[in-house]
Amino acid sequence: MTDYLVAALVLLGVLVLGAVGLMVPRLRRPPRPPARPAPPVEEPQRPTGVIVAEPPPARAPDVVTPEVAAPEVVVPEVIEPEVLERPEVVLPPVIERPEPTAGRLVRLRARLSRSQNVFGKGLLGLLSRDHLDEDAWEEIEDSLITADVGVEATREIVDRLRERTRVLGTRTASGLRALLAEELVSALSPELDRSLRTTGATGNPAVILVVGVNGAGKTTTCGKIARVLVADGRSVLLGAADTFRAAAADQLATWGGRVGAEVVRGPEGADPASVAFDAVRRGIDVGVDTVLVDTAGRLQNKIGLMDELGKVKRVVEKHGPVDETLLVLDATTGQNGLEQARVFTEVVDVTGVVLTKLDGTAKGGIVIAVQRKLGIPVKLVGLGEGPDDLAPFDPVQFVDALLGVEPLGTDA
Known part of the structure; x- marks a missing residue:
């Protein structure tokens, strides 16, 4: 009996101590401060003489009606007829008819005007002087050399021209021109064959x-x-x-x-x-x-x-x-x-x-x-x-x- 009493007392003591341990932490916590009231909202004061637009009244939400998709229209494909390409028309080339060669040199006389200014007129101007002294003949010789006649050919032409002028006593412009023309033609060897052989001798081209x-x-x-x-x-x-x-x-x-x-x-x-x-x-x-x-x-x-x-x-x-x-x-x-x-x-x-x-x-x-x-x-x-x-x-x-x-x- 005594043993049961001691055990009951010990159990009771343990329960008391546990309850005290649970209550002590709660007692040590500081009390919560009371909640502060929210500050009153003050309406802003409107300045005098300024009109402030009132916000528009709230609109009711729009009612969105779901769109109904239109039925798809199928357009039939248009097949174009095949276009046949036209053959390219090739025009025959235009065949020209060249001008005859006879008389071309005479017709194109004006093309030699640049040569004539130095070669022809210069010489004729010298030969037309009233007196042909040594200086005049030297100028004639220089003119021929400048015109690319060549040194040897120039000396021959001038020597023959001086001799014929002295013998014939020619002093007129037309006479001197004729003498000069004869000497120049002679220097060009007119006896040479200048024809073109344009046909074959054996029947071939x-x-x-x-x-x-x-x-x-x-x-x-x-x-x-x-x-x-x-x-x-x-x-x-x-x-x-x-x-x-x-x-x-x-x-x-x-x-x-x-x-x-x-x-x-x-x-x-x-x-x-x-x-x-x-x-x-x-x-x-x-x-x-x-x-x-x-x-x-x-x-x-x-x-x-x-x-x-x-x-x-x-x-x-x-x-x-x-x-x-x-x-x-x-x-x-x-x-x-x-x-x-x-x-x-x-x-x-x-x-x-x-x-x-x-x-x-x-x-x-x-x-x-x-x-x-x-x-x-x-x-x-x-x-x-x-x-x-x-x-x-x-x-x-x-x-x-x-x-x-x-x-x-x-x-x-």
Whole structure:
């Protein structure tokens, strides 16, 4: 009994201590401060005389009605009928009719006016002096040299003119003009054959090689020669053997198309001899009168030029002989052009000279110098940029154009 009483007391003591432990922390916490009242909201005072807009009254929310999607309208695809392409209409090229060559040099007399001013009028002015002393003859000699006649030819002309003037006693302007014209014509060797061989001797086409340095107007002159031949009633085929200039074949094709002449060409950089051979063979097949071959004009070194032109000539001659080899010279280069010309004469057998750009120089005496130094006749002269400004050369008409037809004054 005593044991049960002790156990009950111990249990009661434990319960009392636990209750006290739970109450002590709560008693130690500080009391919460009372809640502060919110400060009153003061309405802002409106300044006197200022009207403040009242806020708009609240609107009721809009009622959004759901959109009803319209039914999709299916548009049927319109299939256009197939349009057949019309074939391109190719118009035939317009074939030009070159003007006849007869009388071109006379008709183009005005183109020599620049040459006439220095070469002709200057000399005639000196010869028209009342007294021709040594100083006057020296001035005449200087004028001829300045006009690119050449030193040797000038001395011969002046010596003969002085002798004839002394013997004949000529003092009139017209008489001196006649004497000067005769001496200039004589210096141009009028006895030389200046005709172009444009028909082959064996029934095959005549073959004409056109040679010259680049820049002298070689390809353009080749096209103009074709017009000269067509104007004289010859049928022509062109061979574009200058394969080192991309524009040369195109340029020649343009010239040929104007007169209806066929052009044989090869790819850029092709063998010039091969193109020339094909051109002559084509000319034989179609039966033309003349095959005109434009050759390359590079002058990097003499040996290369000799090999190239020599090969072209040898290959072409497998069909037959070369009838003409025309050398194109630029008249504006003067005496310097003669050095280039000499190279070509050593390479191929040049039979005639085509002197271009004669209207662009005041030194018409270059014609005399070319024939004197090369021993080759000038057969054609270029007097302008027009397609028909290439004329057969005639010494008498040329000298008459140089000296002009204007009156030189009254006879003394």
